[in-house]
Structures are given as structure tokens and as C-alpha cells.
């Protein structure tokens with residue numbers, strides 16, 4: 001299907017990065033080996049008079065350095081061969097030849113996920129630049145809320161105005177809320193239409209405001225009397241047609257994408273498997289309605305910011321060189337509402353930067369949202385395999401209707417929704433029932449995977465294990481924009497869930513280093529291992545934040561003296577990794593501030609949510625706990641938002657998160673002051689120098705915590721009670737450490 005003017009896409013290797021990365025790898029690896037040699041040589045040496053290698057502290061620090069080095073090694077796989085891609089949608093075949101696309105949007109809780117925002121996502125997906133008869137938008141509502149269903153009908157009515165408006169004037173920002181709020185990107189677009197555009201825009205804006213009003217009004221009236229429960233309700237599936245059909249149809253006759261509301265059955269007796277469970281129901285229900293060969297998955301707060309993503313994705317899916325083994329095209333998740341300072345590192349720059357590295361191997365990890373996946377890749381147990389009809393039932397459940405369309409592309413012909421056949425609707429109810437998956441392979445071998453709460457990571461991993469590859473496409477205009485997590489509390493809760501899901505996979509039989517290395521290239525499995533084991537950074541970080549400090553107070557040295565040449569080695573390793581990180585931040589177009597924020601948040605997360613997350617993950621793996629998925633809050637608190645905009649940390653979060661942070665800062669302050677006093681009075685700075693520097697570094701990086709503890713009086717500060725409790729904790733830590741470690 002190659003176009004006469006050239007291929008549908010191109011892939012460019014980042015040659016400069018490859019050279020820099022590999023050179024740095026070599027040098028840093030040599031320095032790390034020398035450091036490890038230094039530690040090891042002490043362990044096996046006859047103990048000299050100073051005997052420092054025999055202390056427990058010294059050994060723990062050596063192990064921490066070993067773990068850190070190992071994680072560093074895994075991290076290098078991302079740096080091996082970063083690439084980026086270009087797509088040429090203008091070379092795609094004509095519209096008639098394009099494959100159909102189903103869009104899946106998930107929502108779970110109308111209180112945490114405001115209906116108006118969810119509907120904005122739905123409308124933005126309906127407005128994708130794609131033939132409307134080939135676009136089907138499904139919303140999964142895990143709460144089964146009538147508010148959401150009503151919102152969809154309103155959204156459909158509004159879309160009848162919005163879609164033709166966007167098409168006619170070539171509006172790029174197709175999320176109405178964003179368009180009417182910002183307008184920055186589209187300025188000038190309507191100029192050529194003169195006043196006609198202005199009045200048309202005003203009219204659509206009024207329609208939008210009316211839509212918002214009606215949704216909110218309905219919510220106010222019905223919120224209190226909604227007696228349904230989000231955890232116990234039957235399934236509801238409805239093709240949405242709007243409330244005001246007659247009036248609007250007359251106003252504007254436009255072809256519209258199909259819009260379907262799906263609320264699966266949920267019963268307390270059945271595990272619903274969170275988002276992965278919801279997506280699998282959508283896979284089945286859509287399988288008997290539209291059965292499109294490609295699927296776009298979106299979180300409810302992640303709207304399409306540009307209409308061209310579908311065509312761009314098709315440039316990869318329809319490329320004959322890629323398509324036989326291509327499962328998905330992942331776009332980066334970018335976020336709206338991130339402040340200039342981005343104090344919490346909410347944009348996750350790191351992840352969407354290193355995906356370029358994975359793309360140069362076998363492709364990026366499925367990242368939960370913003371990806372176009374090939375339906376068939378979710379059905380197959382392995383890339384070569386098809387199924388016989390008999391096997392199919394064991395794997396996919398007992399729905400004949402579903403199995404009939406399993407391996408066919410395109411719409412189930414007779415069951416067109418216009419006919420509204422009763423039998424078809426009954427079938428969809430069966431497919432969305434909570435018992436449907438019993439004794440099948442949904443979630444284990446087919447569909448989205450249930451094993452870990454990080455269903456995105458695990459599904460991507462399984463697909464790569466089966467031999468599929470993925471592609472990362474990161475065009476300069478963000479194709480999707482989401483709501484960023486911009487307060488510490490939500491961020492740490494989200495971080496706990498992620499690290500729980502990842503570490504659970506990391507310590508299970510699916511550990512990428514064991515399970516993955518046989519099934520994918522070693523570098524690709526190293527990337528997966530780095531992700532799964534990434535929460536375990538908490539081990540070395542917690543050690544480095546306590547042990548050298550406790551030793552410092554006791555006057556015990558665990559690093560080489562300043563005059564020793566090994567001291568240079570430690571300094572070099574430390575600076576070399578900082579400089580490499582700084583270089584990567586700058587090279588990705590970000591500032592020194594971003595570098596500092598990333599370092600700080602890494603330290604904060606490593607001592608809080610990653611600790612809890614790894615404990616949770618290990619407990620889930622050993623069967624001591626059941627996994628849970630607390631959806632992230634998407635509602636703004638004005639005061640918190642103001643503080644965030646000003647770059648001031650908001651410490652309104654649970655003691656569970658605050659206590660470790662504050663305890664460690666107090667411990668570091670005590671050790672810095674105590675250590676400094678000690679060397680000034682009784683000398684020995686040569687031996688303790690590195691420990692003093694380390695404490696100082698921790699304190700400088702933790703400045704917002706110190707400020708929140710001692711200098712602020714607003715509501716977002718650290719409450720004095722927490723400071724007092726933490727002071728007691730750090731004293732206990734110091735005393736205990738001093739007696740056990742030495």
C-alpha cells in the first residue's frame with residue numbers, strides 16, 4: 001500500500017544521544033565497578049585496626065550502593081538506541097479504504113471525575129478527523145450512574161452543533177471546554193470567514209454553556225436521590241441519541257459517530273478488576289456492535305487535543321513493513337494545567353522521554369491512555385496463533401455472537417444498531433455481565449490483563465512477550481491532553497498505587513528479568529525490569545538518608561577520607577549521574593528547575609509512596625492483601641490550586657506520607673549540625689567530610705519541607721503535631737541506629 005510519494009512514516013535514530021549515552025555508560029560503568037571493588041576489597045580484607053568494614057552500617061551502605069548500581073544498569077537499556085518518528089497522513093489511502101476505529105473512554109466515579117469534563121473527552125473523541133461512520137465512541141461507566149448517562153445524552157446534542165462547527169472552520173482544539181477557555185491555538189483560524197465565524201462561534205458557545213448548565217442542573221436535582229450503588233448494579237447498555245432529537249436534527253443534519261454508553265454489571269460477589277475489567281467488557285460489547293479493527297483507549301480526563309491522531313496512528317498501522325507485528329501506537333500523555341514551576345513533577349517527563357529509547361528496541365510500554373491498539377492483538381495468545389471454534393469458547397466465553405465476529409474485521413453486518421435488534425441487546429447484556437468471564441481466559445491470556453493494578457504496564461509487557469511490537473509517536477503538538485495530578489496528596493496516593501502494581505509484577509514469576517528475557521530482546525526486558533523494580537529505589541534511598549547520618553553523629557566514617565583517591569571515585573559517581581540527568585532534562589527542552597524538581601520528587605517519593613507501594617505489592621504477591629485501585633481525584637480545590645500556581649508545596653496529606661519525610665529531614669538536620677560541631681571541636685573532618693556533604697545535600701533538596709515545617713503558617717504547612725511526632729521518631733531512629741549499627 002506504499003504511496004507513490006513515499007512511505008507512510010519514517011524512523012530517525014538520535015545519533016548524537018546514542019554517542020553521548022554510550023560514552024557515558026562506559027565511563028560511569030568503569031567508575032561504578034571501581035567503587036564496588038573498593039567496597040568488596042574491604043569485606044575480604046583482614047580487618048585492620050580501624051575495623052570499619054565490620055560495622056553493620058558499612059555493610060548496609062555497600063549493599064545499597066550495589067542495588068543502586070544494578071538499577072542504574074537496567075536504566076541504561078533506555079539509552080541504548082533512542083529514536084523518533086514522523087508520520088505522513090497525507091499519504092494515507094482515501095477515506096473509503098480506512099479501517100474503522102472504536103474509541104474506549106473509562107470513567108469510574110462521578111464525584112471524583114466531573115461529568116462535564118468526562119463529556120468533554122467524549123465529545124473531543126467524536127470530533128476526531130476521521131470518517132464519522134467509521135468512528136464509534138464507547139464510554140464505560142463503572143459507577144453505573146444515571147448522571148453520566150444523562151450527561152451523554154446532553155453531550156450528543158451538543159456534539160451536533162460542535163462537530164459541524166469544527167469541521168467547517170478547521171478548529172484544531174476539539175475539546176469544547178478547552179477551546180472556549182483558551183482559544184490560543186486556534187486564533188486566526190476564523191479570520192478568513194469574517195463576521196460569519198464570529199456569530200457562529202458565539203452561537204456554539206452558547207450551546208456549550210447551555211449543555212454545561214443542563215448537566216450541572218440535572219446533577220444538583222438528582223445527586224441526592226440517586227439510590228444506586230457503584231459496586232452493585234445491573235448492566236446498562238444504550239446507544240445514545242440525545243434528548244432534543246427532533247429540534248436539533250432539523251437544525252443541523254450531519255453524520256455523527258456512534259455513541260454508546262456501557263455500564264457493566266457489578267456485584268460484590270465478583271471481582272471487577274478495575275479499569276482492565278471495564279476495558280474487557282468494552283472489547284466484548286463493541287465486538288458485537290462495531291467490531292472495529294483498531295481501538296483508541298482514553299482515560300476520562302484525557303481529551304483529544306488535536307483531531308489528527310487517528311490518521312497519524314494509521315500511518316503506522318497500515319504500513320506493511322510494520323503492521324504484521326504491530327500491536328499499538330502510543331502517544332505521550334501530556335497534561336493541561338501544569339504550572340510554570342511544576343513543583344511536583346506532574347508531567348512525568350522522564351517516562352515520555354525514555355519511551356523514545358524503548359521505541360528503538362521493541363517499542364514503548366502501553367501507557368494506559370492515548371494509544372491506538374489493534375483489536376486482534378488483544379485476542380491472540382501468541383502472535384502466530386489462531387483458534388478453532390471449540391477452543392474459542394474456552395478462551396472467550398460462551399457468547400456465540402461474540403465468537404462469530406472474533407476474527408473478522410469490520411462491522412457485524414446484520415446487527416446494525418439502526419435495527420436495534422432485541423436479540424443483539426440481550427447479547428450485549430450477557431457480555432457485560434459480571435459472571436461472563438468465569439472459567440475463561442479474559443484477563444489472563446486475552447484482553448487487558450488483571451494480574452497487576454498497573455494493568456497498562458502488565459498488558460504491554462504481555463503483548464511484547466507474545467512477540468508484538470509497539471511504536472511511540474510524539475508529534476510536537478500534543479495530540480492528547482489530560483488533567484495533571486497537581487497536589488501532593490493525590491500524587492502520593494497515585495504513586496503508591498503505581499509502585500504497588502509495578503513491584504507486584506516485579507517480584508512475581510512475571511519478573512521481566514526471568515520471564516521476559518526468553519521472550520523478548522534482553523535490552524527490552526531490561527527496560528521492563530527497570531520499570532517493575534523502579535519502586536525499589538526506595539531501599540537505597542532510605543539507607544542513604546539515614547545510615548551515613550546516624551554514623552556521622554557517632555563520629556563513624558563510612559566513606560573514604562578526603563585525601564584518599566577513592567574519595568574522587570565517590571565524588572565522580574555522584575556528580576556523573578547528576579550531570580547526566582541534568583543533560584537529559586536540558587536536552588529534552590526543559591529547565592534546571594525541572595531537574596531540581598525531579599530530583600526532589602524522586603527523593604520524596606522514594607521515602608514515602610514507594611515504600612508503601614512496594615510493601616503493598618509484596619503483600620499482594622504473597623496473598624496477604626487484595627489489590628485496590630483508588631481512582632485519582634480530578635476535582636480542583638481553589639486554595640490548593642493557588643498555592644500550586646505559586647510554587648508552594650501543599651502538605652495537606654496524611655501523616656502516613658508526612659511522617660517519613662519530616663523525620664528524615666529532622667534526622668539530617670541533627671546529623672549535619674551534630675557532625676559539624678563534632679569536626680569543629682574534635683577534628684576528623686577528613687573522614688567525615690562526605691557524610692557532612694551528603695546531609696547538606698539532603699537538606700538543600702528538602703528545603704520546601706523545612707520551610708513547611710518551620711517557616712510557614714498557612715493551611716498547607718506541615719502541622720506542628722506532625723513535626724513533634726516526627727522529631728520523636730527521628731530521635732528514636734538515632735538512638736536505635738546508634739546501638740544497632742555500630
Ligand SMILES: O=c1ccn([C@@H]2O[C@H](COP(=O)(O)OP(=O)(O)O[C@H]3O[C@H](CO)[C@@H](O)[C@H](O)[C@H]3O)[C@@H](O)[C@H]2O)c(=O)[nH]1
Nearest residue numbers: 106107108142274275278299300367368369454494631632
Ligand atoms: O475501577 C476503575 C478504576 C478506574 N477506572 C478508570 O481508569 C482511568 C484511570 O484512572 P485514574 O484514577 O485517572 O488513574 P491514574 O493514576 O491517573 O491513571 C494512570 O494509571 C493507570 C494505572 O494505574 C492507567 O490505567 C491510566 O491510564 C494512567 O493514566 C480513569 O478514566 C478511571 O475512570 C475505571 O474505569 N474503573
Ligand SMILES: [Mn+2]
Nearest residue numbers: 299301482632
Ligand atoms: Mn488519570
